[in-house]
Amino acid sequence: MEFLIVIAFFGYIYYLRNYADLRTPSEKEAAALAEGIILYENGQTGKAYDYFDARIRQKPKSSIAYLYRGLCQHKLGDNVSALKDIQSGLSYDDQVYELHLGMGKIYLEQGETENALSAFDRAVSTSEEQSEAPYLWRAKALTRLGRVNEANLDHLHAEELKEALKTTSGKPVSKAPFFDKRLAINMAMIVMTSALLIYVVKSAESIHLPYLVAVFAAISIGFVEPYKGWLLAIMQCTFMLTGYFLLTTLPTDGARQELENFSLYGAMILTFAASFLGGFLKRALNMK
Incomplete structure (x- = not known):
């Protein structure tokens, strides 16, 4: 009986480790890579690149690491490598809207507006109203294609979403109940x-x-x-x-x-x- 009780507790710990954490895999990866993300957001692109490059060697299937290494390469002017990294990230997790968004931005810079629009469409669908950025960038692609009315609708929705997100995340105390x-x-x-x-x-x-x-x-x-x-x-x-x-x-x-x-x-x-x-x-x- 005592042996069975100990085994039951090992099973309970396994449950806690694997199932009680309700974050998505990408959210867990972002939390683990917070140090590098801060470097990137603070403009330390070279250090951020080295950080994510090392992380990819340690964990070759990290979609978030590929995302940020790709963003670093984009900032450093290497769009070919940036696009390759973003595509690699998507191959491991195509539900990360930032990957689709990053891909769309590169396509838009390169003048591939149709491909950019397709990427921004996927960014909108996977973002699940978490950010207004996919709508704003899709509006830019639609404008280039002469679809002004659709672009205006995206701009309007982006403004409404921005206000809605501001009311829910503007107070740090209530952001995470x-x-x-x-x-x-x-x-x-x-x-x-x-x-x-x-x-x-x-x-x-x-x-x-x-x-x-x-x-x-x-x-x-x-x-x-x-x-x-x-x-x-x-x-x-x-x-x-x-x-x-x-x-x-x-x-x-x-x-x-x-x-x-x-x-x-x-x-x-x-x-x-x-x-x-x-x-x-x-x-x-x-x-x-």
């Missing part, structure tokens, strides 16, 4: 892990298994919520404490009671310590 879908899912999982920990405390013959299970659970808390793990840790300790005293029968044997107390309170202490460790590990991995 504290209680989101991922946190709600993990709160539900905490109920299950708390119940399992109570079961282990009640059935274990020593303190070792409850402590081991508590450490696994707490590290997974910090790993999945590196900035909000403290809340999940508090929830888990609260559920453990109330569940143990309200939903279970306390032993009449003094030695057994002492063992369960050591297991319960020790597991609560480990929950806070190991959740901090898990959060530290996740933040360290995100910086790589």
